[in-house]
Amino acid sequence: MRDVSIVGVGRTPVGEHWQMGLRQLALAAIQAALHDAGLERVDALIVANALGGNLSGQNHLGALIADVAGLAGVEALRVEAADASGGLALRQGYLMVASGAAETVLVVGVEKATDRQGSERGVALSTVLDADYEAGQGATPAAMAALLMRRYMYEFGVELAQFEPFSINAHANGALNPFAMYRNRLREGAFGKAPMVAPPVSLFDGAPEGDGAAALVLTSTERASDMVPVPVRVRGSGAASDTLALHNRADMLFLRAANLAAGRAYAQAEIGPQDVDLAELHDSYTVLTALQLEAVGFAERGRGWELAVQGMIARDGRLPISTFGGLKARGNPLGATGVYQAAEVALQLRGEAGDNQVPGVRLGLALNLGGLGATAVAHVLERVE
């Protein structure tokens, strides 16, 4: 397999883009990424999108976005795995370049999540769960996260307030990011008083779905060095699955897919978690953040929350996470989220993270989950000097 690098990054702000549809959002991110890479054409396009068929009446997004971007003729496909669509699209693009099937691949994640409101949006969001055994019985992603959180608190003797530092950290970083959906800081103590979505999951615990698009341009590392000042190498890439239904898991407090995906990415990169300088984790719910820290080697089981309480996840801590606000403050544009995460790690490694910059970073991890962790995709990215 050939070595692969990221040579272009583009993003739109995440928010409620009522003036823009799927195609306009995707185009904005694509144009930014192509401009960043200094390219006008690519060999292939991979579109990550979770709910276009449900929320926008638009499937078949590969060919559509290729046309809108002036790329009609190129090979184009859509990858879908709930909010892990973006990570998997990046992985498929990586494999296309690694295999030699393409010289340059454009990966774009796009989601238009806010055109539908209320139960219509709720029903669509729940299609990422098991339709027969979860969603069909009335479960929602927030309700399943609540079950997980309650169990975590019970098993490990953790109080609700001990999840608060995750959200405070995300909002502190989001406040500095012009592309974030929420730029307000959270006051200490506000977390416990926030309106409940599905107790104990509150508005300040779960990430808001938003509209947005992010894009990456990939090419061989060999070629990358001639194209841009600081290529970002994909040093490790791994993906794995777990059951959709929480009740089918032998141990629902262990994110097996995240553990396997990160293990595969670490093995390829020939590193361990101790080598990672920063991590964009999938903080759609604070309990998932704690569980990810445990599953991928940053904390012992039942102690992921301590990293937040001890301040280790801040930008000046030992393991900065959610450095641009994470899903919680930057927003969760579902199918686009995994591309945002990788884009943010790439910008950090390039030293172009602006007010969100973590100094002196060389190796970053992007960990993208689908639903309650049924899909996991891990990428280890490295600054190429």
Place this chain on the structure above:
Amino acid sequence: MRDVSIVGVGRTPVGEHWQMGLRQLALAAIQAALHDAGLERVDALIVANALGGNLSGQNHLGALIADVAGLAGVEALRVEAADASGGLALRQGYLMVASGAAETVLVVGVEKATDRQGSERGVALSTVLDADYEAGQGATPAAMAALLMRRYMYEFGVELAQFEPFSINAHANGALNPFAMYRNRLREGAFGKAPMVAPPVSLFDGAPEGDGAAALVLTSTERASDMVPVPVRVRGSGAASDTLALHNRADMLFLRAANLAAGRAYAQAEIGPQDVDLAELHDSYTVLTALQLEAVGFAERGRGWELAVQGMIARDGRLPISTFGGLKARGNPLGATGVYQAAEVALQLRGEAGDNQVPGVRLGLALNLGGLGATAVAHVLERVE
């Protein structure tokens, strides 16, 4: 890139499977394909599905189907490109093995199209068109095919009756296939009297959507020879895109994506159309079959229909097509269709096509389209002696 072969094939009948959901259909095809390959595990799973989110309330099918098949933990994703999902999933699986990222990959196409009726199904089917400029204005796939057919008849001076032999051939072959949705033969003259769907497209012209699943197991050709008596080699693989909206095409009577995809597959295989012994084309509408014959080098422009009229597409003709009934008689299980096509070509090359066998075939083409040809995927398959 490594050489890749198909070592396992599985299918369910196509039809109205009201007793089976998405997961049961997929499982049946997967079990058959794994049994055929003599395998119990694979390294990765790719699910092709077009409308699960719209018609079954189920997205996130990669992880779900992996779990149902007892494969939880493997890397799993869903690929979507309307009724070209299957061909693109095969191509992604091919690239995973070719790149060395996986030793064995399972590709399964699955669709549950008949649980919704009437306008609910119609709205879902139209999500493969351009939502803003076609579906949003009331257009349906059949209506767009009707525009294309009318234009073809006008430009090339062709009568409706001259499309009839395509449907007669498909049904003649479908009548012999126990997996076909419609096993009736069409009488000569019936085509012109069939109830209209969108004139001139009639019930005997357009293919019926159906439920079904098909699966393929891929591995390196090197390993394949030790596993099964007759591996089927993927000698060429190509994909391309065109505009979703017909009105955006410079020449709507030229299937540019099909031309590009087949050209890429031929180039990789180092063959030309004259070397192909049989072809499974995407006969969702007869006019698309004529246009594909023209786009991929089997006929001059405006003369694709002549191959049917002259009997060349029959199983004893120069270029047999729809040898198991095609989309028209076997049925069009949307996201699964491209996998059925490749499975059928593979069975022909293995000499295991039963009553549908075309004698002495060595090279076959599978050409899968999405919508009105906005996505095209071509595979050249070869019998390995």
